[in-house]
Every structure is written in structure tokens, then in C-alpha cells.
Amino acid sequence: MTSTEEKVDNGYRAVPYSYCTRWNDRELKFARTMIFTVEEINRDPTLLPGVSLGYRVFFFFFFLKLSHLSTCACLSEKTRYPTFFRTVPSDHFQSTALVQLMEYFDWRWVGIIYSQSTYAEEGTTSFVKEAEKKGICVEYWLVYSRTSQKKLDTIVEALRKSSSKVVLMFMSLSYVKSFLSTMEAYNITGKQWVGSESWITQKDLVSVDRKHILYGAMGFALPDASIPGLGEFLLSLKPSDEPQSAIIKAFWEIFFDCSFSPSNTSTMCTGTEDLKTVFSDYTDVTYFREENNVYKAVYAVAYTLHAILQCQNDLNPTTKKACVTKSEVQPKFVLENLKYVNFTTKNGAKVFFNENGDSVAQYDLVNWQIKEDGSVEIKQIGQYDDSLPEGQKLKLKKDAKIVWAGDSNEVPKSVCREPCPPGTRKALNKNKPVCCFDCFECPEGTISNQTNSVDCLICPPEFWPNEEKGKCLPKRTEYLSYKDIMGALLTGFSTFGMFLSLLISIIFFTHKETPIVRANNSELSFLLLFSLKLCFLCSLTFIGRPTHWSCMLRHTAFSITFVLCISCVLGKTIVVLMAFKAKLPGSNVIKWFGPPQQRITIFIFTLIQVVICILWLTISPPFPSMNMQYYKDRIILECALGSAVGFWAVLGYIGLLAVLCFILAFLARKLPDSFNEARLITFSMLIFCAVWITFIPAYVSSPGKFTVAVEIFAILASSFGLLLCIFAPKCYIIILKPEQNTKKHLMGKVPPRTL
Numbered sequence: 001m002t003s004t005e006e007k008v009d010n011g012y013r014a015v016p017y018s019y020c021t022r023w024n025d026r027e028l029k030f031a032r033t034m035i036f037t038v039e040e041i042n043r044d045p046t047l048l049p050g051v052s053l054g055y056r057v058f059f060f061f062f063f064l065k066l067s068h069l070s071t072c073a074c075l076s077e078k079t080r081y082p083t084f085f086r087t088v089p090s091d092h093f094q095s096t097a098l099v100q101l102m103e104y105f106d107w108r109w110v111g112i113i114y115s116q117s118t119y120a121e122e123g124t125t126s127f128v129k130e131a132e133k134k135g136i137c138v139e140y141w142l143v144y145s146r147t148s149q150k151k152l153d154t155i156v157e158a159l160r161k162s163s164s165k166v167v168l169m170f171m172s173l174s175y176v177k178s179f180l181s182t183m184e185a186y187n188i189t190g191k192q193w194v195g196s197e198s199w200i201t202q203k204d205l206v207s208v209d210r211k212h213i214l215y216g217a218m219g220f221a222l223p224d225a226s227i228p229g230l231g232e233f234l235l236s237l238k239p240s241d242e243p244q245s246a247i248i249k250a251f252w253e254i255f256f257d258c259s260f261s262p263s264n265t266s267t268m269c270t271g272t273e274d275l276k277t278v279f280s281d282y283t284d285v286t287y288f289r290e291e292n293n294v295y296k297a298v299y300a301v302a303y304t305l306h307a308i309l310q311c312q313n314d315l316n317p318t319t320k321k322a323c324v325t326k327s328e329v330q331p332k333f334v335l336e337n338l339k340y341v342n343f344t345t346k347n348g349a350k351v352f353f354n355e356n357g358d359s360v361a362q363y364d365l366v367n368w369q370i371k372e373d374g375s376v377e378i379k380q381i382g383q384y385d386d387s388l389p390e391g392q393k394l395k396l397k398k399d400a401k402i403v404w405a406g407d408s409n410e411v412p413k414s415v416c417r418e419p420c421p422p423g424t425r426k427a428l429n430k431n432k433p434v435c436c437f438d439c440f441e442c443p444e445g446t447i448s449n450q451t452n453s454v455d456c457l458i459c460p461p462e463f464w465p466n467e468e469k470g471k472c473l474p475k476r477t478e479y480l481s482y483k484d485i486m487g488a489l490l491t492g493f494s495t496f497g498m499f500l501s502l503l504i505s506i507i508f509f510t511h512k513e514t515p516i517v518r519a520n521n522s523e524l525s526f527l528l529l530f531s532l533k534l535c536f537l538c539s540l541t542f543i544g545r546p547t548h549w550s551c552m553l554r555h556t557a558f559s560i561t562f563v564l565c566i567s568c569v570l571g572k573t574i575v576v577l578m579a580f581k582a583k584l585p586g587s588n589v590i591k592w593f594g595p596p597q598q599r600i601t602i603f604i605f606t607l608i609q610v611v612i613c614i615l616w617l618t619i620s621p622p623f624p625s626m627n628m629q630y631y632k633d634r635i636i637l638e639c640a641l642g643s644a645v646g647f648w649a650v651l652g653y654i655g656l657l658a659v660l661c662f663i664l665a666f667l668a669r670k671l672p673d674s675f676n677e678a679r680l681i682t683f684s685m686l687i688f689c690a691v692w693i694t695f696i697p698a699y700v701s702s703p704g705k706f707t708v709a710v711e712i713f714a715i716l717a718s719s720f721g722l723l724l725c726i727f728a729p730k731c732y733i734i735i736l737k738p739e740q741n742t743k744k745h746l747m748g749k750v751p752p753r754t755l
Helices: 025-042 091-104 118-133 149-161 173-186 208-214 230-235 246-256 290-309 331-338 485-510 522-542 548-582 589-593 595-619 644-667 677-701 705-736
Strands: 020-022 065-067 084-086 109-115 137-144 166-170 192-195 218-221 342-344 350-352 362-370 376-385 394-396 424-427 438-441 463-465 472-474 476-478 623-627 634-640
Touching: 025 230, 025 246, 025 290, 065 290, 084 290, 091 118, 091 192, 091 218, 091 362, 091 394, 109 118, 109 149, 109 173, 118 137, 118 166, 137 149, 149 173, 173 208, 218 376, 290 331, 290 342, 290 350, 485 522, 485 705, 522 548, 522 595, 522 705, 548 595, 548 623, 548 634, 548 644, 548 677, 548 705, 595 644, 634 705, 644 677, 677 705
Parallel strands: 065 084, 109 137, 109 166, 166 192, 192 218, 476 634
Antiparallel strands: 218 362, 342 350, 362 376, 376 394, 424 438, 463 472, 623 634
């Protein structure tokens, strides 16, 4: 029975007082289910043989209580309720299931509306605790009261202004009816309602007018069960079956709007009316959810009594206490044995109790789907079974069609902040809930490859983040390649210089008997041209991907060929000086620097450089390396010097010979014109020294492949300087001014020139 007055919720500490004015047909249904189960057990010859169960319906708070509907988690406290058992799951399990539901659909930002009752308050508190463990935040947590307009206004404002799209309504059925009827006037839409098991299967909550409120609602319900024969039993009820029951007659009058007593306002009841024509909670036999808990509870008592009465020896093997006879059975014996009961009912339900008196928690996940005519269809879309391992408790049907709030085909998003994408890191804000975090871009050189990553990872040295900073990619390598424009140009100049040297060699060879070629020591000229060809070719070893052999070859080849080249120039300069000294009266110096001595001098000068290079390659040779210090996002493939002393030693030796050659050529610059090659050598050495003096700071400061380009440029510039300054004037005379290529002209007197 229900009351029109506000019920007093005393937290199960005392009998709630209420003045009942209306019959509750759900409770009649539960009572009739109990009767059906008792009769079914009595017909079973294997269960309680020789014993028939009876029943009386009344309240008792000091004896064994086996509830089919009390879900408050507080009742699991055995220190306060030592005699309480139940076949309905505790709200603790419902709260855990609701949290897993939120987690499954990634609803991390939710609102809660609950009622002023122990059921709702305990359930909401349990939900919030479990939600915090899973990183789910509650935007608002508001209580609904049927008598407070201020609290209602606060709820309406929160629903309209809140950013959370999911609202958990944790209320008992009577509060939900009141709340929904009140909310009709406020036109609240766009919210995904999630309900507790107390109301989620009550179709009568929704009418066409309320379609916009609960359309797509979702929640956990007690599992539906098949109880063969129960539907027919409930609908077969007749007042004649219980002629002395005033309760049955009262319900009958309500069902059929009739009266067993003469009345001017209603028709007379015949007692033969058909319950199948009535729509009410009692006559709804489509689903058996709460009724299955009644069914299991009665069977639990029967199996417990069966275990007590089947005790054959002096000692009960389960409780380790003395066996009792049928006449000695007392409630405390049922309590002691109920803890150990474990059986399966005829409809396949497994029944046992844990140490808190709770049965296994199982729920159906249901979805409110409203048809075109406004009627409600509550469809099962999944299941929750707490006895299964973690990660498998909640399962959705593969073919389940889910209707979401607002008639959407997509799962509603309900987060305070969208997840931090890869490439960013998640940072908590002390002034906000954990779900309202901040996202910061990963610093340079770091990545995050997961959503909501709390840290950014440093890429390995040979890797660099992509633009999104979501993964590390191999760094782009950089070296002077033949495919580069700069590499191609330098290759072209090197090739051109080599062919130009070859062309000059051909010109000199074809005119080797002419005075201008013979007058300037043709043997040294041809050796110099050969060394210049090598200089142009060795510059090509600097282009391309550095390897172990190319690194050793490029520095040693260019240093040895350059020393050979400078030695030839130095030899030509000494020859000029010696030739001039030989013309002086009484001088015989020419015999001390003839062709054999010239060859030995060039050989010794070159051998010294070869020895330096051998020592360099033996002690610490150049090697290919990956320079990752200059650029952060690129790797410079270069040749490390190995021994810096060796590198600067070969350069220093070249520079020493160049300076010596320049000084000697400068001293011989004013000799007679027949020996004017000294001026040309002076110019070439001046260019050579200027190039290499400029090379040093440019080499040190140039980045990456430009370092190699500077070195090649220095080689080419100095080589072209020697080639053009020394040989271009002679080629000019040989080809364009052949009349000057005579001994008479070369021996002629001309005014002296100055530098």
C-alpha cells in the first residue's frame, strides 16, 4: 500500500510510519508470486519430502529477513543487520555497473540528480566514490525534493547551463514520477538520461508528452527471467479462491471499477471478470524481474530447510552443530544454514550468498525506445555479471540497436575536456576537477604517441618528431651530393678544370720545341700540369656520402697532390733564380740545381707530406660520422678529422711551401723578361695564399654540407689560380701571338716592370 503523505525515511533503523490510502498492486504481485513458489515446492517430491511449506505475510525486524527488493548497500553491514539476506543485488554493485557503463561509452563528465532517501543517497555516494577511481568526474550533484521549489530551480538551471550531456537519475520510483511530471514544463532536451534499477523498467513513466525527456534513456534493470506457469497463475486469480480475503476483493474492485456491495456509483462485481483484460503492474506478465527474486528467496528457504532436515548424523556437516528434528526447527537454525546454501532453480538461476548476505549481482542493460505511437519499448542491449573477471563484467549485444538522446545515431560525448591528442601532454589543473585538464604541446624534440599522455618522450638521438609530434621519424641526413645544385656545380667546375689542364698539356706537348715552353723548364711544367689534374680530380672525393675510405682518401689525396703542385712551382722558382745566378761572371751554381736535383727536391718535399699523412692515418685517421649537434632536426654526414693535429699539420705544411714559394718568386720578380715566369708565380702564390687564409675562418664557421663546399671551393680556386696565372699567358702567346714565341723576342731588352 502507498501513502499520500511524505514518507519518513529512517535509514532502516525503525519501522517507517505512513498512513496508507491506496493499494499497491505490485506488492500483491509479489505476494502471489511467493504463494506460487510455495505451491510449486510443495509439489516437488524431491525437495522437502514429507514436509509442506506454509506462509504468513507480516513484518518481523528481529528475525531472519530475506529480501527480494531492498537494495541499499548499508544493509550489507553485518554488524548492524546480522540477520539480513537478499536475492536482489546491493546498490554497491549497481553503482559499480553504472561506472563501468560510463567508462564503456567514455562519459567522463556527468551530472547526478538524486532524491532525499537512504536508497538514493547511499547509491549516489557509492557511485561517486567508484567514479573517482576510474577518472570520471561529477559536474553537479543535486538533490531533488518534492516540496522545495528552490532545489528544483537549481536543478533546472544546472540542466540548462551544464556542459555534461549525461545525467544519472538515482531515485526511487515515486520520486521519479514526481520529478518527471514537474520537468514537463521546462522543455529540457539534449540530455542522455541514465537511470537506476528502481525505475528504469517502468513504462508508465513515459507518455507522448514526455517523449523528449526519456527518449533513449539507459540503465541497469534486474535480470528478466522465465518462470513457467507464473503468468497463468497470476492471471487466474479469482475472489472465490480467497473468499475470506478482503484484500483480494479490494484489488478486484480497483481493477474492474466495480463493487461487491450495492452502490449507486459503480457496477456490481461478479467475481468472474477476466484479469487478462486489465492493464496494471499486477497483470503485466511480459517480464519477471523482481518476481524472480521472490521466486529465488522462497526456494532459498526451502533448500535451507531441506539441508537442516536431511541431517542424518549427530553433527551437521555444514554448520558443525547438532542435527535437529522437524519439531525443533527454529529461525536461528535457518539463519545458520542459509549462509551455505548453493543451488540452481528450475529456471536456471544460481543462488548463493556471500559473507555479507548478498547474492551474485546480475543486471540487464536496457534502452528506452519509443515507438511512433508513443508507446515505450524497453529493449535489452547488454548484460552485467559481477561474477565474471574484470574487463568481462559488462557486455553489449553485438546486434543491439541503441537509441540515444535526441534520436541521434552517435554516442553522445560527455567530457569536460576533449582528450589530449598525440603530440600533447595532459596536465592537471589544481583548481579544476581531474577531468577538466589542460593540454600542452610537447616541447621541441619530444613526442607523445598516446591520447592523454601525461609525459612527452624524448626521441632517440637519430630521430626527430614529425610535425604533429606524434611519432619519431629518422632524421633527414645531409651531405654534399651530386644531385644537389651546389654539388653538381662544383662537380662541373672540377671536371672543367681537369679538361682545361689536359688541354693546356696538349698545347704544351704539341709546342714543346718552341722557345717559350723550353725556356720555362718544360719537365716541371708537365709535372705541374699533371699535379693540377690530380688537384681537380681529388675535389670530387669530397662529394657524395662519406664512407670510411672516402674520408681517408679525400684529405690525404688533396694534401699530397697540393704539395706536389707547390713543389713543382717552388722548383720552377728556384730554377729561375739559379738560371739568373748562372749568368753572373764566375758562377757555377747551375750545376748544383740541374734536372736531377730538381726531381730530388720535389720528391723530398712530397715525401714529407706523405709521411705526415701516413702518421695521421695510422694514429687517428679521418672517419665518417653523424653530426647531430649543429642541427636539431637533421644529421650532417661528414668526415670527422680523427686527429686535428694531423689535419692542421698537412695544411700547415702546404702553407709553409706556398709562403716559401711566394717569397722566392717575389725576390725574382724583377729579373730580365726572358725569365719573367717569376712574376706569374708570384701572382699565383698570392692568390693561393689569399684563398687558403680566407678558407680557415670560412671552414670553421660553415654549417653542414657547406663546410665541404668551402673546402672544395678552396681547392678549385687555388688550382685555377695556379693554372691560369702560370699557363694562360704562355698559351696566349703560343696560340694567338706566335710571332713572340721566338728566341730573339725572348732575349730582347724591355723596360723593367714593377709590381
